[in-house]
Amino acid sequence: MSKRWKQRPPGSTWGDFGEDDELGRINLLTPEKVLQGVREVEHGITFSLSLPLDYPGGTSLNQRRYPPILRPTEDLQHQQDVFYNIKASEHFSPDLIDVWSDDVVTLWLQYSTQWDSLAHQGAEFDADGDGVAEAIYYNGFRPGADIVGPRPDAKGDGSGSLGFARHLGLEKMAEHGVQGRGVLIDIAHHLGTGFQAVDFKQLQDIMAADDVVVEPGDILLVHTGFATQVLAWEKNPDPVAIHRTAAYLDADDPDLLNWIAESQISAIASDNYAIEGVGVTQAQGPHTLLPLHHLCLFKLGVPMGEMWYLHDLAAWLREHRRTRFLLTAPPLNLPGTQGSPLTPVATV
Structure with a gap:
């Protein structure tokens, strides 16, 4: 029994991979899954x-997330913001021929293609068994002690960080490595x-039509066409259409949620938002705004990828009557993060 909780959410994997587990079903990415x-x-x-x-450009998709800002280093x-197109002959020695540029970025980690960490969404749940629900994250990790912030020096090293996940940050995935067999479902x-x-019925029909088979430890990718439209908008998305473009998984369907849980996928990603x-x-009464996030991040420990670009891969797989591939998709090894940009690579 974990020291952090007395009872776990029904249907969750808390404790299944150890009382201190921070990877969830990424643990299913074993050497054999890599070889597959x-x-x-x-x-x-x-x-x-x-x-x-x-991309997507602007803030119409999420007003809290902004495009990256680049500027020169000191x-x-x-002297701030000036080390760009620097001629060494003018600044260091007339005998030097080098020209240098160096830059820094302000990056909203979940603005574009991303992973969500298990610290991204928790829930209020009575893990102590005292009849009172408390805020808590996957496997019983707690706000304040484990997911710290907002507060000065949240990281505790004087760096100025105002928020820091001491546990469940995406560096855990990066250290483990995210590579294995990807499987694509082509809804678009x-x-x-x-x-x-x-x-779930529609998803089953699509999988049957394309001979899609999902096995434990696979990384599931869902192609909806959303990211293709995002590219077509050229960083000027329609502020209404961006919220009503492409399909999404029906998280109110209990059969769909049950299948995701029972399939034992190690992670799930899509080309759409969320x-x-x-x-x-x-849902009525006390409920989650995002049932699939609640299931995957809070209960199962299944990382979620959003706004991946799947158009070209989906077209190639269809042409060659395939649905599986080698997927390499580690997040940034940046400790303490709730989300991370990445450049996933599929190899066929």
């Missing part, structure tokens, strides 16, 4: 699955790119 992915490589062709990280005299091909919920619909749940 490697066996899918027949042509040596690679596909980058990342949008440019300054120079050797600590079968249902188009209209805004619609896709329930994988599920945002704010569309019909």
Whole structure:
């Protein structure tokens, strides 16, 4: 029994991988799963699955997340924002021929192609068994003690960080490595790119039509066409249409949630925003705004990837009557983060 909780959420994996586990079902990415992915490589062709990280453009998709801001670093005299196109002959020695540029970025980690960490969404749940629900994250990690902030020096090293995940940060995934067999479900091909919920029956039909088989430890990718439209908007998305473009998984369908839990996928990613619909749940009484996030991040320990670019991979797989590939998709090894940009690579 974990020291952090007396009772776990029904249907959760808390404690299944150890009382101090911070990886969840990423633990299922074993050496054998990596080898299964490697066996899918027949042509040596690679596909980058990342949008440019300054997409979608603007803040209409999420007003809290902004495009990256680049600027030069300081120079050797600590003059800010100037070390760019620096001629060494003018600043260091007339005998030097070098020209240097160096830069720094302010980056909203979940602005574009991303992983969500297990610290991204928790819930109020009575893990202590005292009849009172408390805020808590996967496997019983707590706000304040484990997920720190907002407060000065949250990291505790004087760096100025105001928030820091001492546990469940994405560096755990990065250290483990995220590589294995990816499996793609091509919703866009079968249902188009209209805004619609896709329930388990529809998903089953698509999988049957394309001979998609998902096994424990696989990384599931869902192609809806959303990221393709985001690219077409060229960083100027329609502020209304961006919230009503492409399909999403129907997280109000209990059969769909049960399948995701029972499939034992190690992670799930899509080319859309949130994988599920945002704010569309019909649940009544105390409930989660995002049932799929609640299931994956809070209960199962399944990391979620959003806004991956899947168009080219999906087209190639369809042409070659395939659905599986080797996927390499580690987050940044940046300690304490709730989310991370990445450049996933599929190899076929």
